[in-house]
Amino acid sequence: MNELFPIYVKLAQIQTLLVGAGPVGLEKLQAMLTNSPNANIHLVAERIDEEVRAFVRGKDTIRTSERAFADTDIEGIDLIVLATNNPTLNAHIRKLATKNNVLLNVADKPDLCDFYLGSVVRKGNLKIGISTNGKSPTIAKRLKEFLHELLPDEIDExxxxxxxxxxxxxxxxxxxxxxxxxxxxxxxxxxxxxxxx
Ligand SMILES: C[C@@]1(CC(=O)O)C2=NC(=C\c3[nH]c(c(CCC(=O)O)c3CC(=O)O)Cc3[nH]c(c(CC(=O)O)c3CCC(=O)O)/C=C3\N/C(=C\2)[C@@H](CCC(=O)O)[C@]3(C)CC(=O)O)/[C@H]1CCC(=O)O
Ligand SMILES: NC(=O)c1ccc[n+]([C@@H]2O[C@H](COP(=O)([O-])OP(=O)(O)OC[C@H]3O[C@@H](n4cnc5c(N)ncnc54)[C@H](O)[C@@H]3O)[C@@H](O)[C@H]2O)c1
Known part of the structure; x- marks a missing residue:
């Protein structure tokens, strides 16, 4: 049974912290911004990939800090997404998040997550979130493609x-x-x- 409770979050009115700016960090950034173009995100990473730098250029609601994570980064933060290659840091931030009641997602690490990212079908105002309970993100992707084809564009009208x-x-x-x-x-x-x- 899938016990996850689906919600749709207004990222433009809360503060999100993303740690890590490699290929996985870029994927998470794209997932957040394609859904919520005005998401408020503070991106912290020791090294920010050029692709990430190019992607955030000109986006006023994204703040970047190219340095190591500091515990004070979680002050005023509502949601955290981790995309680091550093298990020790992930475990440390997991503890901080619990202590400070901040919800955490660690990319590809279900055991460390309070919430998972979903696969998303988008047709205008319609958005369908898909969760396979972590069983198969690939099936989630295939279902997304299938439902996108199936739904007529007029659904938005x-x-x-x-x-x-x-x-x-x-x-x-x-x-x-x-x-x-x-x-x-x-x-x-x-x-x-x-x-x-
Ligand atoms: C929605 C999406 C988010 C996004 O990234 O936007 C997402 N994964 C996506 C794609 C994807 N991820 C991976 C592959 C490679 C193929 C494969 O491994 O199957 C592909 C497919 C591809 O890229 O083609 C690797 C992977 N993912 C997880 C693990 C760990 C594990 O299973 O233990 C591993 C192995 C890592 C390793 O081996 O090292 C875990 C999670 N991935 C989730 C979400 C959460 C559960 C969502 C659900 O219930 O289905 C969860 C639990 C946590 C989380 O990360 O939030 C996006 C959906 C597709 C789309 O919409 O395009
Ligand atoms: N790239 C993939 O396709 C893929 C697929 C599945 C799983 N993963 C896993 O996901 C994780 C991230 O992957 P990636 O390819 O984006 O890694 P990456 O090495 O390219 O990026 C890691 C990011 O974490 C940052 N970081 C590390 N320690 C930090 C610290 N103390 N403070 C601030 N930032 C710090 C780095 O500066 C960098 O920006 C890895 O653990 C990888 O094994 C990657």
Whole structure:
């Protein structure tokens, strides 16, 4: 059973610390910024790869410090992602995070994580997070590709129309929910997303 609780976090209104700026650090940075382009991130690494430097150039919400991690780096931090090649440092930051109630992800080290990154299908406003409970990130990637193909681009139009409709609707909550359910039932009957014909 997968006991993970999925949430969608507003990275633009919290402070994230990323330690490590090699290929894995770059992957994590890309994962965070493609989803949340205004994420507030402090990137600390003894050595920042040129690719990472190029990726963060011109992004005002990313601050970089090319030096060793210092314990004070976690002050004011809500979320930490580690992408270092240093197991001793990872274990040290794991302890600090627990002591300071900060949630931690250590790339590719499930035992050290409070949360995992998910594979993400994106179509406009729609976002589907996929977790295989750490069993197979490769299957998560394949499912992402499959669902991305399957979902029509118009799904975003449907979401916009539904959003307008729900803003315009009057009446009490119960009536509103009933009407929205009735309306969407018809939409799904007329637009068979699960069939190519
Ligand atoms: C979402 C995504 C994040 C991202 O990076 O954006 C992600 N991994 C991705 C890809 C990927 N990662 C790896 C491969 C190589 C093939 C392979 O090993 O299978 C590929 C595939 C590829 O790159 O093609 C290596 C790997 N990953 C973990 C381990 C350790 C272990 O399993 O013990 C090892 C072995 C390391 C080693 O051998 O040294 C563990 C984790 N990876 C997770 C997330 C969390 C569980 C997510 C879930 O429940 O599925 C978890 C538990 C923790 C975490 O890291 O948060 C991204 C999704 C794909 C996408 O959307 O494109
Ligand atoms: N590259 C891959 O495809 C891959 C795949 C699976 C697992 N991994 C593992 O993930 C980890 C990271 O991989 P990578 O290729 O990005 O490694 P890397 O060696 O390129 O980068 C490690 C980063 O950690 C930083 N770092 C180390 N000690 C530090 C300290 N005390 N303070 C601040 N920064 C510090 C380094 O300066 C560097 O920026 C490694 O443990 C690797 O074995 C890598």
């Amino acid at each position: 449907t979401l916009d129309l539904m959003s307008q409709l729900r803003d315009e609707m009057k009446g009490d909550m119960k009536e509103k929910i009933q009407a929205l359910n009735k309306h969407t039932k018809t939409i799904l009957e007329t637009k068979r997303y699960d069939s190519p014909n």
